[in-house]
Amino acid sequence: MAEDTPTPGAPLLPDASSMPGGAVLAVQDLVKTYRLGDEVVWALNGVSLSIEAGQLVAIMGASGSGKSTLLHLAGGLDLPDSGRVIVEGKDLSSMSDRQRTLFRRRRMGIIFQAYNLLPTLTAAENVAVPLLVDGTPTTEIQKRVEQAIQVVHLEKRMQHRPQALSGGEQQRVAIARALLNDPAVVLADEPTGNLDSVQAEEIWKLLRKLAHELGKTVLMVTHEAAAASYADRAYVLKDGRLVGTIEEMEPGNAALVAARYTQLAG
Numbered sequence: 518m519a520e521d522t523p524t525p526g527a528p529l530l531p532d533a534s535s536m537p538g539g540a541v542l543a544v545q546d547l548v549k550t551y552r553l554g555d556e557v558v559w560a561l562n563g564v565s566l567s568i569e570a571g572q573l574v575a576i577m578g579a580s581g582s583g584k585s586t587l588l589h590l591a592g593g594l595d596l597p598d599s600g601r602v603i604v605e606g607k608d609l610s611s612m613s614d615r616q617r618t619l620f621r622r623r624r625m626g627i628i629f630q631a632y633n634l635l636p637t638l639t640a641a642e643n644v645a646v647p648l649l650v651d652g653t654p655t656t657e658i659q660k661r662v663e664q665a666i667q668v669v670h671l672e673k674r675m676q677h678r679p680q681a682l683s684g685g686e687q688q689r690v691a692i693a694r695a696l697l698n699d700p701a702v703v704l705a706d707e708p709t710g711n712l713d714s715v716q717a718e719e720i721w722k723l724l725r726k727l728a729h730e731l732g733k734t735v736l737m738v739t740h741e742a743a744a745a746s747y748a749d750r751a752y753v754l755k756d757g758r759l760v761g762t763i764e765e766m767e768p769g770n771a772a773l774v775a776a777r778y779t780q781l782a783g
């Protein structure tokens with residue numbers, strides 16, 4: 518769309534003054550409150566973390582601990598009361614709304630628990646949506662859709678509509694769509710919340726592959742120990758604060774993660 522076309526020659530993005538060494542995504546001292554009548558909810562109360570390229574990091578925490586708030590701020594879908602979000606050296610809070618929207622579309626892919634596919638479009642058409650709004654030539658769109666579909670192994674389902682796909686397949690379409698612009702960062706909020714354990718495991722392995730084989734920086738929000746076990750590191754949130762980190766996990770070993778989680782947040 519014309520309104521999304523950057524002005525030629527104008528700098529697209531302001532520079533961030535600093536970036537923790539090697540991190541692609543960093544959040545610093547994030548504070549986010551919500552007001553409900555007279556009550557103030559501290560959804561995030563001073564959260565800092567950074568993630569390097571090629572890492573899959575999980576954010577764990579009970580319901581209401583601030584996980585989705587953190588993911589929304591990391592993706593520039595909302596702004597913090599204070600603190601900074603820095604992606605590839607760019608400070609999201611110093612961008613205009615339009616710059617932030619463009620930056621998100623080009624450099625970040627976001628996946629939610631609900632797959633948010635358009636029911637009348639095929640899998641391939643759903644994957645293509647981010648490029649259709651950008652006015653990209655058809656041959657380029659086709660090439661990139663095929664590449665993204667290959668990453669998620671859905672070559673045989675490209676012409677299916679969402680209702681003819683399993684939940685796991687629909688989420689893989691959503692992941693392919695999130696990959697279409699070759700983003701640096703992939704954010705996933707409870708991506709397997711609607712899936713059975715077999716389909717969920719495929720998604721966790723896929724997110725791990727995006728990080729380890731494709732070099733993406735992946736942040737996954739989950740309340741499930743099994744999901745977090747696939748990550749390189751898990752941060753534990755409690756009442757809007759980070760209370761600890763779980764490292765040296767074994768993929769699939771949920772009991773190990775659950776035991777450490779209970780020590781930190783229980």
Ligand SMILES: Nc1ncnc2c1ncn2[C@@H]1O[C@H](COP(=O)(O)OP(=O)(O)OP(=O)(O)O)[C@@H](O)[C@H]1O
Pocket residue numbers: 551552553558559560578579580581582583584585586587740
């Ligand atoms: N728009 C909003 N208005 C008011 N309060 C909100 C809003 N969004 C979130 N909150 C509150 O902020 C806190 C953190 O919410 P958040 O959605 O980040 O939690 P969560 O860890 O993702 O929980 P869940 O596991 O249930 O998804 C909660 O107390 C929630 O009620």
Ligand SMILES: [Mg+2]
Pocket residue numbers: 584585586
């Ligand atoms: Mg949530």
